[in-house]
Amino acid sequence: MKFEGTATYVATDDLRLAVNAAITLQRPLLVKGEPGTGKTMLAEQLAEALGARLITWHIKSTTKAHQGLYEYDAVSRLRDSQLGAERVHDVRNYLKKGKLWEAFEAEDRAVLLIDEIDKADIEFPNDLLQELDRMEFYVYETDETIRARHRPIIIITSNNEKELPDAFLRRCFFHYIAFPDRETLQRIVAVHFPEARQRLVEEALEVFFDIRQVPGVKKKPSTSELVDWLKLLMADQIDESALRERDPGKAIPPLAGALVKNEQDLQLLERLAFMTRRASR
Template sequence: MKFEGTATYVATADLQLAVNAAVILQRPLLVKGEPGTGKTLLAEELAQAFGARLITWHIKSTTKAQQGLYEYDAVSRLRDSQLGMEKVHDVANYIRKGKLWEAFEAEERVVLLIDEIDKADIEFPNDLLQELDRMEFHVYETGETIRARHRPIILITSNNEKELPDAFLRRCFFHYIAFPDQETLKRIVDVHFPGISQSLVNEALEIFFDIRKVPSLKKKPSTSELVDWLKLLMADEIGEAVLRERDPRKAIPPLAGALVKSEQDVQLLERLAFMTRRGRH
């Protein structure tokens, strides 16, 4: 089976090739791109396309690689021993399985998403090298070795907040999701809003790309924010005529809070509007 996108996810030809190559090579697929370009959603759609269960491991700045394997709760065991509880004699009662363990012991092939790996410490990716290579790990407290029954399809996302180690990169198939062009965005919009007025979409996209082109913008609006904005425009019945008649002297378009997400960027657009007004006098 090959991944070709789904009815609810527009996958470019390059992305389809990357996904299928990673599956054939049995390597993790490392996906980078701007926030909001559908990296996390890709895992959900991939699981749907392959009829597989999705296991998601959301990475935080405090996440350690060991947590993906298992955690040993020594404190609870000590407390239970002080209380004289019978279960204290079996250390397995104090082992908490991590997401990799869950993926490895699954009865069928699953999709494992390691989401935003760049949020963790720089050593985090290296600490997973052996486990991802060999598809097994050792549980020291019980003496058992956990081996993958079926090699999971592994998708790793990164927002490029920090560089990943070369040794880790060598073991991945890499794909960068470039920001969609206008035609691809139209296809994405059509998936979310079948039957939407194309003239509204055209006017909205013109404004959207104008904002993205503003120099020094702290955060450019993303695909997901465009979808949110269009949803609001339709809910408030703001048609293409309103967008078409936009006054360049005004700071931001209607409901732009869905697109512009920082005070710094709002002030930047307001300064540009002020300069436009002065230039017309």
């Protein structure tokens, strides 16, 4: 069982090695990197490549670890008991299975994505240590232990919003997805837009990297934003000359709202354009 990437996902050699190492070690793969570098898509494409079921657990700031195991709806059971409902006698009717439970009871080996784990409380990763280590957990309401039929392949993503505990990190195989170089970006673009004009792609990449390299940019455009921008350029039939021979009086390139996502960066680019115009006089 080896991951080699897919027709729609460009995986570098380092990333392929990391995925296959985590599978061999039977450890969760912790993936970090800039937003938009394909961390979440990795799990989706891995499941597709292996023909496995994908189970996704999106983490929010309010998410608790026990929700990944199960939740017991005591309020509904109390209401049903007051109404004399027959289902009240079986506590299983009030257990909502979490994503880990789903992955553990899957008929075949599944891919479990724990997406953006750093959004949760700092104790969240530690609260999952035993379950991820032993591949089992105890259900108090039914006095039973749920064990994984097949150990799932676990992909955990993080945007580095907060540090993760050392005890949790020791149990993971770690990989940082570095921002793609120009050649890799060209391959990614070719996957999404095989019919794109090469000159348009080259000029768009020039503009894209120019914006990323501007000192002080708060939100650098990501790979996914480059793809969105190129899609707009092609839909509006923007010629590469509009990118290559930009009017120095214009602050930002056409349709730059796909690349620049906050007013601070817009103002920064406008100031730089103003300074350029002043220097050219």
